[in-house]
Amino acid sequence: MADDDRDTPDHSVSRRAFLKGGALATGAIGSTLLPETAEAQLPIATEPDPRRSVVEMTVNGVAYRKEIPNRTTLLQFLREHLALTGAKMGCDRAQCGACTVIVNGRNVYSCTTLAVEATGAEVLTIEGLATGDALHPIQQAFIQHTGFQCGFCTSGQIMTTKAFLDRVPHPTEDEARRALSGNLCRCAAYKRILESVMTASRLMQA
Amino acid sequence: MNNFTYIRPATLRDAATQLGKEHGKVMLLAGGTDLLGEMKDDLRVPERLVAIKHLRELQGIRPGRGGVRIGAATSLVDVVESADVRRQAPLLAMAAEKVGTPQIRNMATIGGNLCQRPRCWYYRNNYPCFKHGGNVCYSATGENDFHAILEGGPSYIVHPSDTAPALVALGATVRISTGGRERSVPIEKFFVSPKQDPTRENILQPNEILTEIEVPAAPAGSKAIYVKEMVREIWDFALCSVAAMVTTKGGVVEDARIVLGGVAPFPYRALKAEAALKGKRLDQAAAADAGAAAVEGARPLAKNAYKVPLTQATVARALLSLA
Numbered sequence: 001m002a003d004d005d006r007d008t009p010d011h012s013v014s015r016r017a018f019l020k021g022g023a024l025a026t027g028a029i030g031s032t033l034l035p036e037t038a039e040a041q042l043p044i045a046t047e048p049d050p051r052r053s054v055v056e057m058t059v060n061g062v063a064y065r066k067e068i069p070n071r072t073t074l075l076q077f078l079r080e081h082l083a084l085t086g087a088k089m090g091c092d093r094a095q096c097g098a099c100t101v102i103v104n105g106r107n108v109y110s111c112t113t114l115a116v117e118a119t120g121a122e123v124l125t126i127e128g129l130a131t132g133d134a135l136h137p138i139q140q141a142f143i144q145h146t147g148f149q150c151g152f153c154t155s156g157q158i159m160t161t162k163a164f165l166d167r168v169p170h171p172t173e174d175e176a177r178r179a180l181s182g183n184l185c186r187c188a189a190y191k192r193i194l195e196s197v198m199t200a201s202r203l204m205q206a
Numbered sequence: 207m208n209n210f211t212y213i214r215p216a217t218l219r220d221a222a223t224q225l226g227k228e229h230g231k232v233m234l235l236a237g238g239t240d241l242l243g244e245m246k247d248d249l250r251v252p253e254r255l256v257a258i259k260h261l262r263e264l265q266g267i268r269p270g271r272g273g274v275r276i277g278a279a280t281s282l283v284d285v286v287e288s289a290d291v292r293r294q295a296p297l298l299a300m301a302a303e304k305v306g307t308p309q310i311r312n313m314a315t316i317g318g319n320l321c322q323r324p325r326c327w328y329y330r331n332n333y334p335c336f337k338h339g340g341n342v343c344y345s346a347t348g349e350n351d352f353h354a355i356l357e358g359g360p361s362y363i364v365h366p367s368d369t370a371p372a373l374v375a376l377g378a379t380v381r382i383s384t385g386g387r388e389r390s391v392p393i394e395k396f397f398v399s400p401k402q403d404p405t406r407e408n409i410l411q412p413n414e415i416l417t418e419i420e421v422p423a424a425p426a427g428s429k430a431i432y433v434k435e436m437v438r439e440i441w442d443f444a445l446c447s448v449a450a451m452v453t454t455k456g457g458v459v460e461d462a463r464i465v466l467g468g469v470a471p472f473p474y475r476a477l478k479a480e481a482a483l484k485g486k487r488l489d490q491a492a493a494a495d496a497g498a499a500a501v502e503g504a505r506p507l508a509k510n511a512y513k514v515p516l517t518q519a520t521v522a523r524a525l526l527s528l529a
């Protein structure tokens with residue numbers, strides 16, 4: 001692979017702001033306010049490389065614009081370019097669900113979605129669920145029932161639950177089981193995950 | 207995954223003009239649920255991806271006289287949830303609902319589902335088999351638990367699609383475009399046997415795009431079901447699947463379409479089972495006879511003999527549920 005085609009090419013101001021500041025909001029704002037200038041500083045070839053693209057998308061309500069190699073998955077984009085590490089990489093093959101995020105209202109595997117394909121999309125990740133310090137009812141329900149053990153699959157379970165309950169607010173247990181079938185849990189906390197989903201449904205009505 | 211040029215054409219014609227004369231260099235990207243996995247495993251190393259999922263011309267479900275027309279880039283979840291599909295061709299909705307997981311169905315398209323590549327583990331692990339241009343099928347004498355029992359050879363892959371058997375049973379037609387020229391093909395003729403060409407599973411030329419699937423409405427008085435047997439209850443490819451549509455008149459079977467998935471290199475129409483059923487009352491004995499007729503001529507490999515009674519019983523059970 002040529003050097004200019006690494007998946008984490010940015011040494012831009014906004015990228016450093018992420019890494020140093022740590023605070024997600026800061027990085028996000030930096031990136032939103034400085035799109036053109038920040039990208040202009042990238043060490044990219046002077047001739048445009050057809051294997052890179054500029055993507056624009058809204059993640060958790062914040063608009064981003066970044067130049068990336070085309071092969072960057074949405075999961076890599078979130079984790080490595082936006083430092084939103086809530087979505088996890090388990091299998092990287094659309095098989096486990098740890099990377100689940102919501103794109104335009106539907107839960108998808110971000111490991112098997114190209115970031116360029118999410119151009120123009122509204123993306124919601126686990127980082128976008130809480131309002132300030134107030135957890136989302138689904139997060140509360142998962143805590144109440146301890147709907148996890150190690151927690152690796154949890155952000156994916158919660159994002160699937162969110163997409164599901166937004167469409168089916170009063171599910172039966174069987175419907176909930178099917179809706180969650182694309183999210184595996186290595187710790188097999190399935191019973192408690194199901195309880196969390198049913199409680200979340202009640203909390204969201206309240 | 208190697209990097210590539212990404213093209214997001216504005217129209218179908220623009221998409222088609224990007225395509226070349228060779229398979230594999232320029233590839234169409236729909237939902238990506240199959241292709242991106244192949245690219246990560248270096249099974250495909252395209253120089254250029256042409257995105258098509260966003261194209262209006264390839265989207266949507268249009269009810270018409272006597273059926274529905276489904277754009278190839280329509281996502282499976284939209285097929286499952288479509289009131290028109292559920293009314294006119296419920297068999298297709300049942301089959302589409304059995305694909306993978308909710309996330310897969312949100313991402314995947316119906317066109318991609320028909321064009322997906324086989325799941326054979328030799329193929330997926332990049333063994334130089336027929337599918338990769340070699341001249342051997344490693345499963346023939348190797349680990350063949352999940353391979354073909356019918357119509358196998360020289361390659362013994364099974365066709366993995368769930369929507370394909372349903373669409374064959376419904377007698378669908380696919381529309382194919384080069385951007386300028388169009389052709390329509392009965393879906394049964396869309397899939398190819400490895401005896402015709404062991405490298406491919408369908409007739410698409412490198413410069414062609416599957417644009418639309420025309421699904422005729424199920425006949426009046428018909429009942430249909432899609433049954434899929436898996437290692438687990440959900441989230442897997444079929445060990446065997448059965449798309450069955452039976453039309454009865456006065457308690458007697460007038461017409462039957464029985465198509466098997468997961469047991470042959472293409473969706474396999476069980477013509478002998480269909481014939482066995484016609485003119486009969488659909489009862490336990492008739493269903494059992496049809497089940498036996500469905501696997502007539504089966505030639506299992508060393509490790510997949512279990513598929514023969516499994517398929518036989520699944521056909522019988524599917525039919526009986528329609529009685």
Ligand SMILES: Cc1cc2nc3c(=O)[nH]c(=O)nc-3n(C[C@H](O)[C@H](O)[C@H](O)COP(=O)(O)OP(=O)(O)OC[C@H]3O[C@@H](n4cnc5c(N)ncnc54)[C@H](O)[C@@H]3O)c2cc1C
Nearest residue numbers: 236237238239240241306314315317318319321367368416
């Ligand atoms: C974990 C997992 C589980 C799965 N389970 C199932 C299952 O149970 N049942 C099942 O049937 N499938 C299953 N699949 C397989 C498959 O990925 C999906 O069914 C899906 O429908 C493929 O569609 P796509 O739009 O994502 O295709 P893509 O991955 O985008 O494309 C697949 C292939 O088709 C070609 N293509 C796509 N659209 C067109 C078109 N319009 N014209 C010409 N060529 C085209 C592409 O170039 C590529 O070669 C599973 C996949 C995964 C990863």
Ligand code: FES
Nearest residue numbers: 090091096097111
């Ligand atoms: S990491 Fe995406 S599904 Fe496993």
Ligand code: FES
Nearest residue numbers: 149151185186187
């Ligand atoms: S809590 Fe450990 S994988 Fe689910």
